[in-house]
Amino acid sequence: MARLEHNNIQLDSEGRLRHFLTIEGLGRDLLTRILDTAESFAALPGRPVKKVPALRGRVITNLFFETSTRTRTTFELAAKRLSADVLNFNVSTSATAKGETLLDTLRNIEAMHSEMFIVRHSQSGAAHFIARHAAPGVSVINAGDGRHAHPTQAMLDMFTIRRHKGDFAPLRVAIVGDILHSRVARSQILALNTLGVTEVRVIGPRTLIPTEARALGVHIFHDLDEGLRDVDVVIMLRLQKERMDGALLPSEEEYFRLYGLTNERLENAKPDAIVMHPGPINRGVEMDSEVADGPRSVILRQVSYGIAVRMAVMSLCIQTHAEVPA
Amino acid sequence: MNISIVNGRLIDPANGRDEPLDLHIHGQQIVAIGSPPEGFEPHETIDATGQIVCPGLVDIAASLRDPGSGAKGDIDSETRAAARGGITTIVCTPDTDPVVDTPAVIELIHRTARKLRRTRVLTAAALTRGLDGEQLANMAALQAAGAVALSNGARPLANTLVERRALEYATTFGMTVMLRPEDRHLRAGGCAHEGAVATRLGLPGIPAAAETVAVARDLALAEHTGARVHFHALSAAGSVRQLREACATRLNVSADVAAHQLHLTEMDIEGFDANCHVSPPLRTLADRDALRQAVADGTIAAICSDHQPHEVDAKEAPFPETAPGISGLETLLALTLRLVDEGVLPLSEALARVTCGPADLLGLPQGRFEVGGSADVCIFDPRAHWTLRRDEMYSEGRNTPFEGWEFGGPVTYTLFNGRLVYRRDIAPPD
Structure with missing residues (x-):
């Protein structure tokens, strides 16, 4: 009430x-x-x-x-x-x-x-x-x-998804990165669930996933390949440099190795999966340039x-x- | 002045009394319980028919903001609120401005309170100078000036060596040390319990471990130093578990809980309600239930107000930027009685947690009816109801999440040292 x-x-x-x-x-x-x-x-x-x-x-x-x-x-x-x-x-x-x-x-x-x-x-x-x-x-x-x-960022992301995918109901969406500090992720998760997608996943290391993330209505993955399997939409989040200072991550290199999106890792997703990012991108940290500028990226359209x-x-x-x- | 309180149901948990008994007062003292002494002529008779007569409440942790700027309250305004709440003994916290770390500040507080004669104000003095957590306060001098305990307020010690030394030094003089268990690194600038609600609202979280880690550390140091440690304002089930174990090993430790922690949970911060911004934060239903259980079985022997009055502006900001705390003096009894209504514990046990329970923790003679003891009395009407209204509060701080709550048992009379300091039908006194 x-x-x-x-x-x-x-x-x-x-x-x-x-x-x-x-x-x-x-x-x-x-x-x-x-x-x-x-x-x-x-x-x-x-x-x-x-x-x-x-x-x-x-x-x-x-x-x-x-x-x-x-x-x-x-x-x-x-x-x-x-x-x-x-x-x-x-x-x-x-x-x-x-x-x-x-x-x-x-x-x-x-x-x-x-x-x-x-x-x-x-x-x-x-x-x-x-x-x-x-x-x-x-x-x-x-x-x-x-x-x-x-919420307006989340709605423009929903708009982007609808333009490219049409119906929300069958979709599996993965959000990758710093969920803990991300207002964008919180709004996206709420919007996706309200619009009735099949599944929302969050992918990241334990330090960047809130302890009670399940309460947000998501499935949690710590392995990028596993989390990306068969998803229709991949949303990459921006990683702030200061996360390295708070003992949340050891280095950008290790983060990229584990959670950075490359064409190879994108193979796990559905063949027609789209890649999104709220911007601005840290190339070589969250994703490879070849993904950001590649055919599946809809990042500029989001803007x-x-x-x-x-x-x-x-x-x-x-x-x-x-x-x-x- | 002779006063007789007649026809009431007298509950005195310390002495196991719960029966229809009259109370007779001469001057500042109780002179008889039951029949009046021979030849006793009351100048005033309070008819307490249908009402409950219990010892005046003892609140072992309230911030009175005095000395201070006055914006958040002072001893005058806050003792008025205490009298309305049936509280006749307050142990005030040292986080004043200046801090209670010199005998002069203690004397100032005591003198101001004595002049007002509305409630007994005792002091928990600073454990470290300026509450800085680095240098020990002049504990012996503070004790000589009347400090009944030592505390570092809401600023937990970060340095374990300083904590060890402080406990050892306090033990030299047999003083109780009140600790607010919190690891400031784990608190990490949080403002709400790290749980489902804070996750959804995006509020920086304070994990329960910020408290349980500190409780573990403090217990280890209490055991090592043999200090008499009292935990102030527990909030987590894990703390209760550790406390229970420590009590079983006969460690000389005790704990209190703030009344609001027994009724509110993290759910209450929904909508960013800054009146529910408290420190330690409101936690889960399971934590609340564990605290209630500990109050019921006596593991937590005292319920306190953790009174933190604030001016309006302090709560008028985005949630994380607001000052934590609730103005709690006027709801301490009400929230305690509500536990009885909700079947948590019987009435006399509940009253023990706000009278003899806290008094015994600090070795105070108050919180009980004894012939020859000071006549501190709270009378409340268990048949009546009242609704808390912010604009009717006596405290300078109107920061309460209980606005509009209906409570049972309004205080009808408060007597302090044999003097009527509050009566409901003629308010406010003075």
């Missing part, structure tokens, strides 16, 4: 999306609606993503407490394609350095009549916190909070789909608020 109540902060009383904080608590219908909406915005072959007037006159604020040029840029592009005005705040370098609290920052920006916050923060739960304190009528979209969630998916999420949230009487 408590869980439903908490997650419902994302939904209005009609079950429509008010905020987009996590995949948890969202049903298959809603995820499918996001994918369908994204499809309507997506680029047709050889043509750019459509620009639509859906959010004309609206103010969207990128509130980034953690620097990320790539994610911020795709959100900004998505907002502009929806004809919104965009404010960018890089808070890590301005307000908090002067002792301003997160709530102070929020109130100040709200005073600029922003209707949507795109939030990235280094602490898990930050997007929930901001959503709880945001004024009514303001939507919060989580662009990554700590190790918790990165372009990201804009359509973020347009979908933004427009669905704003629509929900637009229909609520003031």
Whole structure:
């Protein structure tokens, strides 16, 4: 009961999306609606993503407490394609350095009549916190909070998978690497299970798999070849250099030898398996260049789909608020 | 001033009493239990018909934030909260600002509390200077100033040699050392139990091993030094198991548990509820049940409030950045009585865990009714119910996850040293 109540902060009383904080608590219908909406915005072959007037006159604020040029840029592009005005705040370098609290920052920006916050923060739960304190009528979209969630990244991955594989039901998906610290993996696992795939696997050494990973609804493998056997989708995660310092891994070389994806190891997967990566890739650490640039890699397509998916999420949230009487 | 408390059900676990008995008070002392002394004329009679009369509660670990900035509370506000909670003896923790590592700070605390006359405030003084875990505090001087125990607060010693020396030195003066068992390396900057919920929420985890490793280490050092060690705020089933074994080998060790640990679990942090951010963290249902079992069989002899009042801002941030702790003085009795309702242990046993149990651990004379003893009394109404409301709390800290919980047995009267310091129908006093 408590869980439903908490997650419902994302939904209005009609079950429509008010905020987009996590995949948890969202049903298959809603995820499918996001994918369908994204499809309507997506680029047709050889043509750019459509620009639509859906959010004309609206103010969207990128509130980034953690620097990320790539994610911020795709959100900004998505907002502009929806004809919104965009404010960018890089808070890590301005307000908090002067002792301003997160709530102070929020109130100040709200005073600029922003209707949507795109939030990235280094602490898990930050997007929930901001959503709880945001004024009514303001939507919060989580662009990554700590190790918790990165739901738009997960949805663009789902979009990519659907484009290439069609139906989710028969799929086996393997996520390889640093599950412990990955908000992307957590959101992907939730999305894949909600969309009803056959199996989600995580592959990595014990130090990078959470102790209670099974509670996420996955099968755990420590051997890459075994874990890749007969999968339809391989998702490689980025390995942060600092993992070597915390005694989590001995070296990048050993990691690559055990968990790096090569064409040879990819042979274990289905012949038509696709390879994904949220980027940016550490070539020679997570995967060989020949895989990253090879025929099965859909990594660059993920990036372009990201804009359509973020347009979908933004427009669905704003629509929900637009229909609520003031 | 003579006071008679009549027609109540008197429960005094220390003396095995649970029967309809009157209590007669002259000045600061109990002068008779049962019939009044000959010629005794009460100036005031409290009719406790249908109510339970028990010794005032003894809370062996509460942070009163005094001396300090005042933002989180002070002795005035927090003893008011204690009186409302039926608590008449508090052992305050040394993590004040400045730290309780000099006789002057102890005297300041005692003087302030004596002036207020609302509850007895005793001190657990710092084990190491500034709680830095490096240099020993002036333990003999602190003892002479009135410290009833030594503690390093919520900052476990990292250096085992310092811990060994601290235990040995404290033992020279027969002082009890209260340890919060935690290995700070294994804690690794975590903020929630390393389990299914933290995994899903992506919160950095604190494994149960961060506590059990420390308990093992502390037990080994207790055995080696012969020190009188008390574990404060256990949270893990594995700690209980070790404690049970240690007690069986007659090691002079004991433990308490924070009241909230007996009711909440990791599930309660769902939705990033910062009011459930506590240290040690809320763990699994199995851990909670093991703690309950240990309280029921007496392996854990004391339930404490682990009172940590905070200003609003301290909890207004993303979960990992919030300050851990619950403002617990006003729910200590309520949460203890709830264990009785849930069939964990009988009423008089439950009351023992918040009266004579904690008092005996530190060799304090309180927590019992004795003729000639100080008249510290808590009266509560087992037929009535009350709902905790944040804005009705007396503590400066309104940080509680129990907002809106309905509890049985509201405190109706609290007497400290024969003086009425709280009554429910006329609140607040002073």
